[in-house]
Amino acid sequence: MKYVLALDQGTTSSRSLIFDSEGHIVSTAQQEFNQYFPQSGWVEHDALEIYDTQLKTLRQAVDGVDVSEIGAIGITNQRETVVVWDRNTGEPIHKAIVWQDRRTADFCEDLKEKGLFNTIREKTGLPIDAYFSATKVHWLLQNVSGALERAEKGELLLGTIDTWLIWKMTGGKSHLTDMTNASRTMLFNIKTLKWDDELLQIFGIPKSMLPEVVASSSPFGSYELDGYQIPISGVAGDQQAALFGQGCLEKGDAKNTYGTGCFLLMNQGQDFALSDHGLVTTLACSLDEKPVYAFEGSVFVAGAAIQWLRDGLEIIETAGETQSLAESVDTDDVVLVPAFVGLGTPYWDMYARGAVFGLSRDTGRAHFAKAALQAIAFQTRDITEAMIKDGGLKPETLKVDGGATANEYLMQFQSDIMDMEILRARNAETTALGAAFLAGLQVGFWSIVDVSKLSSQGISYTPKMQEGKRNELYGNWSKAVSRTLGWLKN
Ligand code: ADP
Numbered sequence: 372m373k374y375v376l377a378l379d380q381g382t383t384s385s386r387s388l389i390f391d392s393e394g395h396i397v398s399t400a401q402q403e404f405n406q407y408f409p410q411s412g413w414v415e416h417d418a419l420e421i422y423d424t425q426l427k428t429l430r431q432a433v434d435g436v437d438v439s440e441i442g443a444i445g446i447t448n449q450r451e452t453v454v455v456w457d458r459n460t461g462e463p464i465h466k467a468i469v470w471q472d473r474r475t476a477d478f479c480e481d482l483k484e485k486g487l488f489n490t491i492r493e494k495t496g497l498p499i500d501a502y503f504s505a506t507k508v509h510w511l512l513q514n515v516s517g518a519l520e521r522a523e524k525g526e527l528l529l530g531t532i533d534t535w536l537i538w539k540m541t542g543g544k545s546h547l548t549d550m551t552n553a554s555r556t557m558l559f560n561i562k563t564l565k566w567d568d569e570l571l572q573i574f575g576i577p578k579s580m581l582p583e584v585v586a587s588s589s590p591f592g593s594y595e596l597d598g599y600q601i602p603i604s605g606v607a608g609d610q611q612a613a614l615f616g617q618g619c620l621e622k623g624d625a626k627n628t629y630g631t632g633c634f635l636l637m638n639q640g641q642d643f644a645l646s647d648h649g650l651v652t653t654l655a656c657s658l659d660e661k662p663v664y665a666f667e668g669s670v671f672v673a674g675a676a677i678q679w680l681r682d683g684l685e686i687i688e689t690a691g692e693t694q695s696l697a698e699s700v701d702t703d704d705v706v707l708v709p710a711f712v713g714l715g716t717p718y719w720d721m722y723a724r725g726a727v728f729g730l731s732r733d734t735g736r737a738h739f740a741k742a743a744l745q746a747i748a749f750q751t752r753d754i755t756e757a758m759i760k761d762g763g764l765k766p767e768t769l770k771v772d773g774g775a776t777a778n779e780y781l782m783q784f785q786s787d788i789m790d791m792e793i794l795r796a797r798n799a800e801t802t803a804l805g806a807a808f809l810a811g812l813q814v815g816f817w818s819i820v821d822v823s824k825l826s827s828q829g830i831s832y833t834p835k836m837q838e839g840k841r842n843e844l845y846g847n848w849s850k851a852v853s854r855t856l857g858w859l860k861n
Contacts, residue, residue: 372442375811376432376601377803378425380448380532381609382469385424387432388803389441392816394825396800400431407466412473415466418454421532422539429596438597445605445810446591447612447802448532450555453504455511455518455529455580461543464527465515467535468507475506482506487573492645494560494567496652496664498719504531505557509574522577529580531556533606537591540603545592548582550662551611554654559584561654562643564662587611587656588809605809607656609802610634614665615656616805617770617796618826620819625758625766626801627751629775631678632715633670635754638663639762648757649717656809658819666762668716668754674775676709676743686736690775696740697780703844704729706851707742710858717757718852722859728851744778748785749848755789768792770829772801787836788845797828 379386389397402424407415451470456463479499491499512519521527534548553559560567566581591603614636617626622640643664655665677690706728713721759765776795786793798804811817
């Protein structure tokens with residue numbers, strides 16, 4: 372065995388990457404697929420197209436590699452997106468409903484009015500929201516002609532994207548998911564580690580549709596490639612895979628991914644806890660049947676604020692330019708709150724809207740660039756503050772990855788404003804690497820010591836800001852945020 376193959380099935384593209392034993396990328400391939408927006412707020416994918424593009428990239432990635440030397444396949448995927456298909460024909464009954472889809476928002480409001488918020492949160496760790504899979508499955512069964520009847524007869528199967536890919540790749544032999552993906556469905560009881568009968572009843576979902584749930588590093592079946600049976604032996608949702616790929620294996624270890632938005636996850640070990648500060652409780656990757664919990668916080672607009680400067684305001688040409696612009700400004704007078712779609716953790720305010728404070732006659736585009744980068748860092752600190760309040764743990768180091776971590780100004784400011792070491796991953800592909808680690812561990816390609824070692828290398832940023840300055844800047848941010856909350860209501 373020389374390699375592990377990772378399939379990274381994302382929201383806009385399918386990718387395949389081959390890693391060697393040092394965790395280096397040997398080859399990669401990527402293909403975008405169609406996004407369907409049949410109505411305002413609805414987002415769908417064609418599950419067959421997802422499978423097709425995934426396999427095409429797999430083929431491209433293994434081109435030039437001796438297939439007999441691939442020891443295992445790991446899968447990581449966009450989370451919460453759900454497919455329902457016919458167990459005999461393999462035909463999806465409808466397009467996949469994507470995590471971004473809001474069609475079930477009203478149904479979620481009804482559930483809250485029925486007083487189910489706490490019941491669901493205590494079992495699943497999740498707030499009732501259209502984001503998670505359960506209400507999407509409910510919608511499919513209620514709205515696709517004959518679906519509920521067929522489901523009750525045991526003719527239909529459901530799965531998140533990992534489950535769908537595994538089922539297809541094993542020729543229908545394996546109908547499985549891992550705990551991280553199960554924990555995002557709002558049907559899985561993350562304390563008992565079982566599908567929850569009461570929740571299945573609330574959402575009207577027959578149990579026969581559900582995949583079996585196993586640990587993230589487990590035998591999921593095998594995929595036949597050029598006559599070789601390659602084990603599929605690691606599976607995790609994208610954010611949990613990144614947590615694992617960053618080597619956040621111990622309680623208190625945390626990572627933040629800076630993309631369009633930010634996802635910050637902190638390993639909470641084997642202690643189940645609910646947050647009082649707007650964090651979601653979720654399952655992290657586990658190597659055996661024992662659960663590993665994590666707190667998760669999200670920022671809706673992070674790198675997207677930089678896109679807005681580029682494509683909306685048209686005051687920059689490239690995202691990378693914000694670094695030198697930010698460095699050219701000595702003052703910190705301008706504060707941007709990019710609450711373009713409301714605010715996530717810890718505020719959870721859908722009615723907040725964006726604002727810019729502290730403008731003066733000499734404010735220019737460089738101030739906007741600096742304020743946008745600082746806003747990413749402030750929002751990240753907001754999440755870690757919530758985690759510290761809930762769990763009492765302040766991580767010594769925040770491990771980071773994602774497109775915007777290329778920005779050195781952002782990384783240094785992040786360290787300064789949190790008074791914490793920031794460790795940027797050596798390998799930018801931490802999500803795929805996490806899936807590869809899970810798969811490789813299962814087949815003995817790597818040991819857990821290897822995983823710690825291979826994930827711990829990176830570039831470190833340490834705090835340089837005086838405490839008084841840090842408190843002043845974060846205080847200004849908090850003041851600015853408070854003025855945007857509830858904007859649409861007042
Ligand atoms: P996603 O997976 O969400 O598409 P990526 O990890 O590819 O995100 O990161 C892309 C995001 O990072 C974009 O929103 C972009 O504006 C931002 N970004 C990329 N490079 C930089 C940079 N040098 N400085 C600041 N932001 C950047």
